[in-house]
Amino acid sequence: MSRHSDLDLGLVVRGHGRHYIVEDSEGQRRVCHPRGKKSDCVVGDEVRWAPSGSDEGVIEAVEPRRNLLFRQDEWKTKSFAANVDQLLILVAVEPVFSESQLCRALIAAEAAGIPSTIALNKTDLPGSEAARERLAPYRAMGLNMLEIALKGEPQASIEQLTPWLSGKRSFVMGPSGTGKSTLINLLIPDAKAQVGDISQALNSGRHTTTTTQWYWVDGERQSALIDSPGFQEFGVRQVEPAQLPLLMPDLRAHADHCRFYNCTHQHEPGCGVRAAVEAGQISASRYRIYGEILAELTAKRW
Ligand SMILES: Nc1nc2c(ncn2[C@@H]2O[C@H](COP(=O)(O)OP(=O)(O)OP(=O)(O)O)[C@@H](O)[C@H]2O)c(=O)[nH]1
Ligand SMILES: [Mg+2]
Ligand SMILES: [Zn+2]
Structure with missing residues (x-):
């Protein structure tokens, strides 16, 4: 038995630089600080924690991980999340997605042993046909593929997604502006994830996601969606x-x-x-x- 096995288990639901938000077994969330200098937990980690002060905690140990999704660029490694069941790669008709980035995300997931689904969002926009054609090789490869439109009348899309998400911990990943936070808000009405308004000029007051965050879809805490910031670079240097x-x-x-x-x-x-x-x-x-x-x-x- 490990030295910390008498401590409560918690789930890391969000990282904030040097501290983390940890959810205990009752669903209560609190700010926790890692013990010592090393802070190598990620969202999805199971941690042993002890209370400190009136409402904070200290992370004493990170439990062994089932998997870890990360990218490795030339000079740095960026962990996305641990212990996820599946990856939802969200691309959109607009902005036009980079096929290279899509390939890299799929390779990183495959290397981590995490199954992927690709969803093409914004199929309400012109240009859907071209996007669909660019995705044809992925469909032919046998990947699970969805087509959705989350703005306007999203009901059919939600019905398509719900059975697939049920009982699973799904990491939602994709370039900026594809609708990840829109999806989170549709499935979790009180999530209030900030959504970017693409009509505004780039970098002027756009509300894009800046941290990875865990949301429970259901009250029983069986199905989870993890929102993440859009990426631009995607190195896979972990691969031989x-x-x-x-x-x-x-x-x-x-x-x-x-x-x-x-x-x-x-x-x-x-x-x-x-x-x-x-x-x-x-x-x-x-x-x-x-x-x-x-x-x-x-x-x-x-
Ligand atoms: N036309 C159309 N617009 C959509 C659809 N889904 C989302 N959008 C819009 O796309 C923009 C970006 O949506 P977000 O949900 O913020 O995108 P995101 O993937 O979370 O972006 P980052 O947080 O920057 O990674 C918003 O203006 C949404 O309203 C869709 O199905 N059709
Ligand atoms: Mg977002
Ligand atoms: Zn050969």
Whole structure:
């Protein structure tokens, strides 16, 4: 038994720089400070905590994690959340999403062992057809895909999402302005997550999300949604170069057919992946993005 196993278990529901909001087993939330200098908990962590002062607490230990979703850029690692059941990657018809970022989010989730769903939001806007076409390779890969429109008449979208969210802890991720906080507010009426108004000029009074935050969907605290700030950069430097094709299901399906067991699918003769690209079984854009990420992972750092 660990030294702290007599302490209460709490759930980290929000991080604020050096302190955290921890929810106890009764659902009460309080500010907690990590013991010592290291503050390496993330939203979703189970922690052992002890009361301090009248209404605060001290985090004494972080319980072992089931999984950890993070990105690793060139110089820093950014943890998103721990112990989540599934990832909802929200993209939108507008702003037009970067396919490279979408691929990277999927790779990070696959590396963490977390299943993903892609939802295309704002299908009420013109341009839906083009967005749908760009997502065709992901549908063909067998990913769970949803199409939603959260503004105006969102009822049909909510009905589509609800069974999928039920009983699960879902992390909602995606570029800025895709509707993550809008979704949270629709499913959790008292969430009051701030929603950005895209009609205003960039950076002038836009209410975009700045911290990752945990919301319970139901009173029994079985289903949770985790809102997160939109990202721009998305490094996957935690991945070994040889692992990369194995984290991309469409490439993985053809990697067994390569002549060389250590094929990088770049220039080698008899490459099953390149043959599949030429045959139209792997999308040209996914293959290009694979090459770009591989170059990043193998580049020398000076
Ligand atoms: N037309 C249309 N607009 C939408 C839809 N869903 C959300 N929006 C609008 O998109 C804008 C951005 O929505 P948010 O929910 O703040 O986006 P977010 O993903 O939380 O953005 P960040 O917090 O910056 O990451 C707001 O003006 C919403 O009203 C939709 O289905 N259709
Ligand atoms: Mg937001
Ligand atoms: Zn190959």
